[in-house]
Amino acid sequence: MDPLTDILAGMNIRAAQFTRLDASAPWGFASSGDPVVKFVLVVRGSAILTSPAHPEPIALCGGDVFIMFDAEPYRMFDHEDSRTIDCIEVEKLRVGNRIEVGGGGAVTTFVSGFFDIDAAEVRPLVGVLPKLLHLKLDQSRSLAFQSVLELLALETERPGLGSEAVxxxxxxxxxxxxxxxxxxxPNDLTRGWLAALSDRHLALSLEAMHADPAAAWTVETLARASGMSRSAFASRFKAVVGQPPLEYLTGWRVHRAVRLLQQRNTSLSEVSRRVGYESVAAFNRVFKRETGTTPGAFRRALLAEADTI
Known part of the structure; x- marks a missing residue:
């Protein structure tokens, strides 16, 4: 199993919402940022995007997509001289899932959406992604990717029965x-486990760890799985992933443990065994070192939060 599949399999998307926005020139709006994953697809027209993470203006055109993974503030406008209004004011113009804003000139249409994800579930993924991901129309895209964009634009333009679920x-x-x-x-992705998946040798070791995180892995056995010598593997893994192989394995075991601790009927001894620790005491030490709290305290906090919802 590759790491991306492993992470996405445990991801629970919550509170998904979408908007189709028609902005007629002149227009501009600013967001202070929200702690959710945000998508914006430019269906037609053009726009300029700025954010603290990308102080240089990003030109957007029809077919472009940008995604923001945290509460990064940003501004979008048709021209740098256009007046911008707060997104809170833009939201007041909503009628159902549609918003119209601007001065009545040329129209730029966006399909935007956001959803909430448990930060603990996707921490390994968010940690290797930029705060703002911009995918241009002219970049190589799979047919499946393009099909999703076309379906999204069509469904928001002509909503039908069950559209919100779709x-x-x-x-x-x-x-x-x-x-x-x-x-x-490759020009953008040079470091982290996501970059390592493009290395055919390192990918084999990552897949082995994710397929069986409880195994008694050593640098030697991981090197054999990757088809490399011990020294060459250890050096390349640290250079590309940014941490030694066993340190990465520990982080992934703790991430897997976080998922298991969310299951009320799984005992601490069972969790520790399933993530590769023979004793609860050893598991407790590693978990507290990595997270700052014990597995038991972590679970109690989860249960208390769930009981208040």
Missing amino acids: ISRLFELLFVHAIRAYSVQ
């Missing part, structure tokens, strides 16, 4: 295909 699923697919598209851009 659009939520399309956003999930768009999320997956966007990460795939980003992962094959």
